Amino acid sequence: MTVMTYIEAVTLAMKEEMERDESVFVLGEDVGKRGGVFRATQGLYDQFGEGRVIDTPLAESAIAGVGIGAAMGGMRPVAEMQFADFIMPAVNQIISEAAKIRYRSNNDWHCPITIRAPYGGGVHGALYHSQSVEAVFAGTPGLKIVMPSSPADAKGLLKSAIRSNDPVLFFEHKRAYRLLKEEVPEGEHLVPIGEAAVVREGADVTIITYGLCVHQSKQAADELEKEGVSTEILDLRTVYPMDKEAIIRAASKTGKVLLVTEDNKEGSVIGEAAAIIAENCLFDLDAPIQRLAGPDCPSMPYSPPLEKAFMVTAEDIEAALRELAQF
Amino acid sequence: MAESITMPKLGESVTEGTITKWLVSPGDTVKKYDPIAEVMTDKVNAEVPSSFSGTIKELVVNEDTTVEVGEVICLIETEESSDSSKEVKEDPPAEEEEKVKQASSPEEKQEQPARFSPAVLNLSQKYGVDLSQLKGSGRGGRITRKDVEAAAEKPAPSVPDQKESAPAERTVEKQAPADGRVKDIPVSGVRKAIADNMAFSKQNAPHAWMMIEVDVTDLVRWREKNKERFYEQEGVKLTYMPFFMQAVTEALRRYPQVNSSWQNDTIRQYQSVHLSIAAASEDALYVPVIKDTDQKNLRGLARSLDETVNKVKKGTLDAESMRGGTFTLNNTGAFGSIQSQPILNPPQAAILSVEAIVKRPVVLDNDAIAVRHMVNLCMSLDHRVLDGLICGRFLQDIKETLESDPETKWSLT
Numbered sequence: 001m002t003v004m005t006y007i008e009a010v011t012l013a014m015k016e017e018m019e020r021d022e023s024v025f026v027l028g029e030d031v032g033k034r035g036g037v038f039r040a041t042q043g044l045y046d047q048f049g050e051g052r053v054i055d056t057p058l059a060e061s062a063i064a065g066v067g068i069g070a071a072m073g074g075m076r077p078v079a080e081m082q083f084a085d086f087i088m089p090a091v092n093q094i095i096s097e098a099a100k101i102r103y104r105s106n107n108d109w110h111c112p113i114t115i116r117a118p119y120g121g122g123v124h125g126a127l128y129h130s131q132s133v134e135a136v137f138a139g140t141p142g143l144k145i146v147m148p149s150s151p152a153d154a155k156g157l158l159k160s161a162i163r164s165n166d167p168v169l170f171f172e173h174k175r176a177y178r179l180l181k182e183e184v185p186e187g188e189h190l191v192p193i194g195e196a197a198v199v200r201e202g203a204d205v206t207i208i209t210y211g212l213c214v215h216q217s218k219q220a221a222d223e224l225e226k227e228g229v230s231t232e233i234l235d236l237r238t239v240y241p242m243d244k245e246a247i248i249r250a251a252s253k254t255g256k257v258l259l260v261t262e263d264n265k266e267g268s269v270i271g272e273a274a275a276i277i278a279e280n281c282l283f284d285l286d287a288p289i290q291r292l293a294g295p296d297c298p299s300m301p302y303s304p305p306l307e308k309a310f311m312v313t314a315e316d317i318e319a320a321l322r323e324l325a326q327f
Numbered sequence: 328m329a330e331s332i333t334m335p336k337l338g339e340s341v342t343e344g345t346i347t348k349w350l351v352s353p354g355d356t357v358k359k360y361d362p363i364a365e366v367m368t369d370k371v372n373a374e375v376p377s378s379f380s381g382t383i384k385e386l387v388v389n390e391d392t393t394v395e396v397g398e399v400i401c402l403i404e405t406e407e408s409s410d411s412s413k414e415v416k417e418d419p420p421a422e423e424e425e426k427v428k429q430a431s432s433p434e435e436k437q438e439q440p441a442r443f444s445p446a447v448l449n450l451s452q453k454y455g456v457d458l459s460q461l462k463g464s465g466r467g468g469r470i471t472r473k474d475v476e477a478a479a480e481k482p483a484p485s486v487p488d489q490k491e492s493a494p495a496e497r498t499v500e501k502q503a504p505a506d507g508r509v510k511d512i513p514v515s516g517v518r519k520a521i522a523d524n525m526a527f528s529k530q531n532a533p534h535a536w537m538m539i540e541v542d543v544t545d546l547v548r549w550r551e552k553n554k555e556r557f558y559e560q561e562g563v564k565l566t567y568m569p570f571f572m573q574a575v576t577e578a579l580r581r582y583p584q585v586n587s588s589w590q591n592d593t594i595r596q597y598q599s600v601h602l603s604i605a606a607a608s609e610d611a612l613y614v615p616v617i618k619d620t621d622q623k624n625l626r627g628l629a630r631s632l633d634e635t636v637n638k639v640k641k642g643t644l645d646a647e648s649m650r651g652g653t654f655t656l657n658n659t660g661a662f663g664s665i666q667s668q669p670i671l672n673p674p675q676a677a678i679l680s681v682e683a684i685v686k687r688p689v690v691l692d693n694d695a696i697a698v699r700h701m702v703n704l705c706m707s708l709d710h711r712v713l714d715g716l717i718c719g720r721f722l723q724d725i726k727e728t729l730e731s732d733p734e735t736k737w738s739l740t
Contacts (some may be wrong), residue, residue, distance in 0.1 A: 204473075255446045255472045283449040286472035326466050 007177035009151035009184045010040050015160035018048055027054040030189045064090035068139030071113040072227040084119035085131040100140030114161045118174035121300040122311045130300035132263035138240040144193055145240040147171045149214035151185045156191030173212035194238045196246035203231035205324045206250045208273050209260035210236040220317035229325040239269045245274050251277040255286030256324045262312050265293035287327040292320045328377050337368050344368040345393040355383045367513045381405035391705040446472040454479035460516045513547040517611040528673045536668050539722045541729050544700040549733035570629040571681050574599050574728040576620040582721040586653050588674035589711050603652030606639045613639050616652040669707045677711035680705040
C-alpha cells in the first residue's frame, strides 16, 4: 500500500489497465504529451506512445463518438472530457448511442467505453469549470454513473469501469484531486460498480451522499460526535443506477436522513434517493427526509464569497445534522 | 378584574380531569405559571399552572371533583386590572374575550396535538409502548424513535399475551363517604398492566385450587449444613427456592400436562420448562422467566435465580426476559404467608405458591408427635386444561422429591 492522492490513483488505474489489456487506450484534449490539464494522464504518453494516448481536437462530440465507435469495434477506450462542463456537445452520442446500442441491437453490439470528466466547484472555476452534470445523465438506463469519494475507491472503481462491458461515466471531483490522500491498495484492487459503502457507522442520523461531499460529511460527523450525536454515512459511489438496498438499510437504521449533494437542489440525483426512501421506509422514518444541496441558481459564481455560499460546506452539513438530531 | 382559569386540555384525547388537590387557597398571591392545582386524568397527572399573576379569588371546583376540559375551575383577581376594574365591571366578559384568554394560556400552548412519526407509531404498536406515558426528547417535546426504543427496553410489567380479548371494562361507581375523607391514587402504567392482566386471568380461566403440606425437615437440615460451603464455592447464597424449582421442574417433566396453556381451541403442551418466578418490588410485580430449568442442576438454578433477582432489584430486566414462561412459581412464603390462592399467569395453566416453612407438631408414621419443619404448597390450575387427579399426582411428585433423603437427592456439585 502506498499513500497517494486521488489523481495519482486515477492515473495508476489507467496505467495498470493499459499494461494489462492492449485494447485499453486513452483519448482526449491534451491528454498526450501534456499529460492532461490536471495531469491525470501524466506519463502514459511516454510509456504507451501516441498510438494509445491520443490527443484529440477540441470537439467533445467527436471524442465521445470516436470512443463509442472504437468500443463497439472491440477496444476499451478511456475518453477524457477536460471538464464535465464541456460534455454537453457529447450528450447525444452518450445518451442516444452509447447507452442504447446493446438494447437496440439485441445484444449484437455493446459499448465498453469509460468517459472520465472532472466535475465540481470550490476551485474558483466559475461557470464553465465547476458544474455537476450527473443529473443530466441519471435516468438513462444503459449508462452507469460512478463518482468515487476517495483515492482507493477512485482506483478500484476506475479499473472496474474500464473492464465494464457497458458505458460508464466516471466523474472525479477536481478539488479532490490533490486534497484527498490515503493508502491505496496495489495491483488488482477492484471496487464493484453499483454498490454503495457505509463509510461511517452511526445510530442517530444518516447521511447519504457521494463524491467530495462524503469528505465534508465526515468532518461534520466528527464535530457532531463531540455533542454525542452519532452519524451513519453512506457513500453512494455509483449514483446511477442506485444501490437501493443500501439506501433502504441506511435510512431505516436511524429514521432520520440527510441527503447531500453539491449539485443544484431541484432535480439532483439525491431526489431519487429520497423517493426510494419514501417508497420503502415510511414506517421507519422519524423525521422528514432532508436535502442539503446547492442553490437553484444557474451556475457556480466566480466571486469567492458567492462561490462559498454556493458550495455545501462541512459547517452547512453540521447545522443540518444538528437540526435533524434534535427533531 | 377577575379572570377565570379553566381546566386545561392535558392530552389529545382527554376530555375531563379531576382536581385532586388545590395547591392554593383564596387570598393567596400567585405568579403566572405557578402551579395552582394537581389534576388527574385517565392519561396523565399534572399540575395546572396559573394563566395569570394575581390573587386567588375563589376556588370554583372542590377537590376530587371531575370537570370537563374548558370549565372554569377558579377565579383570580389580576394585578394590572385593579385600577381599571371599576369601569369594566359592568358586563361579564364577552364570549370572544373568553376564547382569546384560553388560547393564550400557557397550558394551551404546551398542549399541541400530539403528532407522531410513522416510526414512532410503528414501534409503539410493536412493543406495546403507551405513548401518552412517554416524555419526548425531540424538539418541542416530540417523542422520537429513540424514545420509544428506550421505553421498549425498560422492564415492562408482565402483560398478558392476549390483550385483544381483555375483558370489557366495567365502570365502578365512585362512592365517596359523606365526609369526603378519601384519597384517590392514580393508576400508573405498571399498576394498570397488572390490573388488566390479573382481571383477565381471573375472569377467563376457571381457577381451581389445591394445597398439600410437605415435611421439609431433612431438607432444612441439609441446607443448614451445606449453605456456607455452597456460598464459599459459588459466591451465591443457597436459598430454598432452587430446591423447589428443581422439584417442580422434575414433576413438570413427569407430568407435562401441567406444563401447558389454554389456546382457545387447543391445549398447548410445552416441551421445555421455562419457570416464571414472581418477584415483587414495592409497588409492582415482575415475573421474570428462568429459561430451561430442566437443563440445570441445583447450582445452575441457584445462580440463574440470583442473577434474575439482582436484575429485578436493579431494574435492568428487559421485556425479553419476562417472556416465554411455561409455569409460574410464586414465593409467597417470603412474606410469611402460609396459605394463598394465586391467580394464574395467563396463558399458563398452573401456578404454584411456596408458603413459609414453619415448625409445627406433626403426628409421624409411628404415631409419635414431633416438631417438624412444614411447608404448604398451594396450586391454582386452569380447570379448562387440568383436572384434580393429574394435579394431585403432580403435587405428590413434588412432595416426594422434597421429602426424599437429601444426601442422595441433592448435591453441591
